[in-house]
Amino acid sequence: MFPLSHMLKAFVRTGTLKVIDADGKEHVFAGTSEPKVTMRLTDRSLYHKLFLNPELHAGEAYMDGRMSFENGSTIRDFLTLFSLNRSSLATYPLQSVLKRISRGVKRFQQANPVGQAEKNVAHHYDLGNDFYKLFLDKGMQYSCAYFIHDDDTLEEAQQNKLRLLASKLQLKPGLKILDIGSGWGDLALYLAAMEDVDVTGVTLSKEQHALSNEKARRAGLADRVRFELLDYRKVENRFDRIVSVGMFEHVGVHHYGEFFAKINALLKDDGLMVLHSIGKMSPPGTASPWLRKYIFPGAYSPALSEVFPVVEQNSLWVTDLEFLRLHYAKTLNHWHRRFEANRDKIAAMYDERFCRMFEFYLISAETMFTSGSQLVFHMQLARKRDAAPIVRDYVTDLQRHYRLQEAERLKILRQEVPEPSTV
Template sequence: MFPLSHMLKSFVRLGTLKVIDAEGRVHIFGGRAPGPEVTMRLTDPTLYRSLFFNPELAAGEAYMDGRMSFENSTLRDFLTLFSVNRLSLGSYPLQKVLRTVSRGLKRFQQANPIGKAQKNVAHHYDIGNDFYRLFLDRGMQYSCAYFLSDSDTLEEAQQNKLRLIASKLDLKPGQKVLDIGSGWGDMLLFLARLADIKAVGVTLSKEQCKLANEKAKELGVADRVRFELRDYRDLTERFDRIVSVGMFEHVGVHHYGEFFTKVNDLLTDDGVMLLHSIGHMSPPGTASPWLRKYIFPGAYSPALSEVFTAVEQNSLWVTDLEFLRVHYAKTLAHWDQRFQANRARVAEMYDERFCRMWEFYLISAEMMFRTGSQLVFHMQLAKKRDAVPLARDYITDTQRAYRELEATRGIGPPG
């Protein structure tokens, strides 16, 4: 099983990995410190080489194809083992070289010009609304929720997230609001029921745009809220408030300057933006090759140093910054539970390989937030240093006021 066995001896430091190779031989790695115990069976001898040279891509593909399976353990056990030993894998000499090469190609991996950006979005989001209904909350929010309590349902936690973001926008009557990457519409629909605003949401997903406009009509706010199939870079009007939730991960580092230049152009002089995005607490790197190939082409979760550089170059004030650390791990765990409950239905809609791909995605993403370096950040931006109140108490006060307003107006979590 060489050269894979050589790398695994260095890789597994926490927990134990038992590998049954294609010839039925058993190899045991690790055991030096407590951790997950995993038994993995490989049925294809070509995996010895592919896992050695590109473990993240090859492991995902092998699981999807059924060439990798687990006995007396699960995919979750394996991905937990992988995650807690991630640093030792990165320090393996060959992997250090390959990651350096990958970082050098980052510009090409994250190219998202107008046109290609829509193709990248369609790859993931236009596979059908019916699929996403099987595991998202009833409002279909495909981003990190905000858990005020471990007992919060997914629907409650997603409404908490909407309320938190709304409070940071510091809305005033009559304002114009833009949502960049508006998804299935719940952010703007929530704001429109709380405040007297006019709003525009732009998305590159046909499926999302259609459903969001239908929801606006059903809620009776279509006269104030509309959703367009449009690239944000094509907009010319100005807005008092801009919000973007879960879209920045698809921009690409080499487009950050373009993004914040456009934000500056679109904001009124006393305007405010709230950016909700995945990031990481480690130095700049690259996205998982498996994630780029199968789930999010062109996607990347930035280091904060990469974001601040672009913000500073575009004369924007960072008026508030908050980190949601384990909240996305909790969100993904809820999604995985719902996905597994509907797995048979997903297999009918697509096939077994598709189910395995999404299992690998949901659980590996959860591990990145639970034991890896991923986090979610809220960055509030403005052209003026005093565009929002100087004491941060207004965010908490507004959340309380909105909670009371939600109760009065019957704006509860969907369900």
Template sequence: MFPLSHMMKAFIRKGSLTVIDADGRSHVFAGEAGPEVTMRLTDRRLYRTLVFNSELAAGEAYMDGTLRFENGSTLRDFLTLFSINRLSLGSYPIQKLLRAVKMRFRKRQQSNVKGEAQRNVAHHYDLGNDFYKLFLDDNMLYSCAYFREADETLEQAQRNKLRLLASKLHLKPGMKVLDIGCGWGDMALYLAQLEDVEVVGVTLSKEQQALATGRARNAGVANRVRFDLRDYRDVTETFDRIVSIGMFEHVGVSHYDEFFKKLNALMPDHGIAVIHSIGHMSPPGMASAWLRKYIFPGAYSPALSEVFEVVERNSLWVTDLEFLRVHYAMTLAHWVERFEKNRDKVVELHGERFARMWEFYLISCEMMFRTGSQLVFHMQLSRSRDAAPIVRDYITEQQKAYLLQEEAFGLSMKGR
């Protein structure tokens, strides 16, 4: 089973991995006490591909069924073991060399020029609204929730997230708000139902735009909320406030200057933008090859150092910064549970290989936030240092006020 066996000896420092090879022989790789996983490989080509392209090969092998788990082990067990040993894998000489080579091409991997960006979005978000309804909350928010209490429902935690972001926008009556990457429209609808503001949401997904437009009409706010199928780079209006939830991960490092320059141009001097994005606490890197190929072409969650550098070049003040460190792991755990409950329906819609692909995606992402380096950050930006109050108390006070309004207006109801 060489060269895989050589890498595994260096890889497993905590826990143990029993690999049953294509000939039925067992190989045990063990470190200190930890998770115990049994994995069977039925394709000899994996002995090499798992060494030279580990994440891509593992994901594809699970999708194809040539990598499976036995003796009570599960995909979650394996991905947990992988995550807690990831640093030792990264320090393996071949992996270090391959990473250095790939880093030279990472800007090409994150290309999101106009046209290509829309194709990348369609690859993921135009899978059909019926599919996403199988595991998202009732209002279809596809980003990190905010759990004020660990036992809150996913619906409650997603509403908490909207309330927190809305409070950071520091809205006033009559303002115009731009929602970049508006998803299925819940943020825009939430703002319009709580405040006397106009909201424009832009998305590159036809499925999202159609559903969001219908929701605005049904909510009776279509006169103040519209959703455009448009690249944010084509927006020419100016806005008092800008919000973007889970879109920045799709911009790509080589387009960061373009993004923040556009934010600057779309706001007046006392405008405020709030960005909700995945990032990581480690140095600049790359998205996994498997994730780029099958889930999010062109995507990358940045190191904070990569973001601040570009913000500074574009003359924007960072007026507030907050980190959600464990909330996305909790969100993903809810999504995984709902996905598994509806797995048969997923298979009916897209087939068994697709279902296995999404299991791998959702659980591996949960592990990245639970034991890996991923986090979520909220960055509040302005062209002016005093656009927002200079003491953060206003965020907490506004959340309390919005909560009372939600209760009075019945905005906690399902499927607005």
């Protein structure tokens, strides 16, 4: 198993990894005793592939069944062990060289010009609405929820998130709002249900676009809420409020200047923008090669040091910044449990390899929020320093206000969204 065994000796510092090779021989790599993982490799070519690019080939080997787990171990156990030891992998000589090379081609990895961005979005978000209904919440929100209480259901936590965002937008009658990357429309519909505002959502997903407009029509809100199949860079009107949830991760570092310049151009002088995005507490890096290839081509979760300079260059005030550190881990755990509860249905839609791919994605993403460097940030932006109140109490006060209104005002929405899983 050389040279893989040499790398694993340096890699495993926390936990114990037992590897059963293609000839049935056992190799034990131990740092501490826990967690314990037993992995079987049935393909000899993995010895070199995993040595050269473990993040890419581990995912592929699991998808294809060439990597499996025994003695009670699961893919979750392995990915937890991997995440706990990620820093030691980064310092391994070959891996550090590969990381430097990857950073050198970062511009090409994250290229999202008009046209290519649509293809990248379609790769993931156009898998089919029926598929996403099987593991998302009732409103089909595919972004980090907000757990006020540990025992919040996924539906409750996602509504908490909508309420939090609405409070930071400071809704007022007559406002014109732009939702960049509007998903399946739940945020735009929530805003319009809570206040007499006009909302335009833009998305590059044909599946999301069709269902969002249908939901607006059925809720009787189509006169104030519309969704367009349009790249945000082609939007021309100006808005009182702009919100973007889970879209910034698909912009790409070298397009940040273009993004924030467009925000400045679209935002009215006294307007506010709220940006909800995955970020990280570590220095700039690159996205996982497996994630880029199979899940989110062109995507990247930035370090804040990559965001703030571009905001400053585009003359925008950061009027508020909040971090949601563990909320996405909880969200992903809910999604994975619902996914597993519907695995037979999903396998019938696609196949077992697809199920393994998505399982690997959901669990590995969760570990990045429990033992890795990822977090979610809310950045409120404005063209004027006093566009938002100078005392932050309004965020809490408005959440309480909206909570009191929800029972009555959201009835029309709850009747029109797909039923969630029973898990």
